[in-house]
Amino acid sequence: MASLYLIRHGQASFGEPEYDRLSPKGHQQGLMLGKAWQTMAAPDLVFTGELCRHHQTYEAFNKAYRNTAHQEVTTHQLAALNEFDHIDILMQSEKQWRSYQDLVDYFSSLPDAKNNLKQVFDDAFTKWALADSTGNYQESWGVFKQRANTALQLLIEARTVEQQTILAFTSGGIIAAIVQQLLALSDQHCLTLMRQIRNTSVTKIVFSGERVSLDYFNNYQHLEQVGASWSTHR
Known part of the structure; x- marks a missing residue:
């Protein structure tokens, strides 16, 4: 084989x-x-x-x-x-950032920035895969x-x-x-x-x-x- x-x-x-x-x-x-x-x-x-x-x-x-x-x-x-395009998935989440840089700048101002960003991404990803695959994503x-x-x-x-x-x-x-x-x-x-x-x-x-x-x-x-x-x- x-x-x-x-x-x-x-x-x-x-x-x-x-x-x-x-x-x-x-x-x-x-x-x-x-x-x-x-x-x-x-x-x-x-x-x-x-x-x-x-x-x-x-x-x-x-x-x-x-x-x-x-x-x-x-x-x-x-x-x-x-x-998959993780930036597109993040952009379609509840917070509508204008660009990925806007998102990075926002989380950089928070304590424990990477863990905060990880949580937002996990939530956005779950929404894409399980709850809202018919949204305005570039790829469902x-x-x-x-x-x-x-x-x-x-x-x-x-x-x-x-x-x-x-x-x-x-x-x-x-x-x-x-x-x-x-x-x-x-x-x-x-x-x-x-x-x-x-x-x-x-x-x-x-x-x-x-x-x-x-x-x-x-x-x-x-x-x-x-x-x-x-x-x-x-």
């Missing part, structure tokens, strides 16, 4: 004016994963989404991975691996899930018979939506899974012919071995 490894990006810059870039910790998480992968099966195909944090995570991974004799693999970009929850499932099919169909190991650097929402489909979970369970996915964690899917199944979910052993502080959600 062939294997597809869905890899969540490293810690991004949550609460900063430019979210879509890795924090210093996120970059180090990518290096840790690359080092750990030296004992894993060499990838035959590598995909990333279009987001900066996806590319930066793969670059850090590859830098550590190639310290051995492993040959670099050509990467392919797949828009279907992009995360239902359409997002369909896109995630399309990504899975495209990744499976991309390989040749000889290619057995695929890596896809993506985001937590995409991973959770794919797992939801494979396990026939409810939307509420999908949201619960999404909140558990660690940065640079690995979810493995195995497939052969029409059979596609989940092998394991949210493996972040490469972080646990270093210390609990490296196992981040955002």
Whole structure:
């Protein structure tokens, strides 16, 4: 059977004016994963989404991975691996900020700014996914899930018979939506899974012919071995 490894990006810059870039910790998480992968099966195909944090995570991974004799693999970009637009979801929440910068400035003036922003985002996200998916969002929850499932099919169909190991650097929402489909979970369970996915964690899917199944979910052993502080959600 062939294997597809869905890899969540490293810690991004949550609460900063430019979210879509890795924090210093996120970059180090990518290096840790690359080092750990030296004992894993060499990838035959590598995909990333279009987001900066996806590319930066793969670059850090590859830098550590190639310290051995492993040959670099050509990467392919797949828009279907992009995360939902969290800025749009926040803009559609009860507080109508004119821009993401307005939102950042507002929360920066509060004590414990990141935790306050996290709570507002969690509320806005739940509203998008469970309560108001027909609002004025650029992409509804239902359409997002369909896109995630399309990504899975495209990744499976991309390989040749000889290619057995695929890596896809993506985001937590995409991973959770794919797992939801494979396990026939409810939307509420999908949201619960999404909140558990660690940065640079690995979810493995195995497939052969029409059979596609989940092998394991949210493996972040490469972080646990270093210390609990490296196992981040955002």
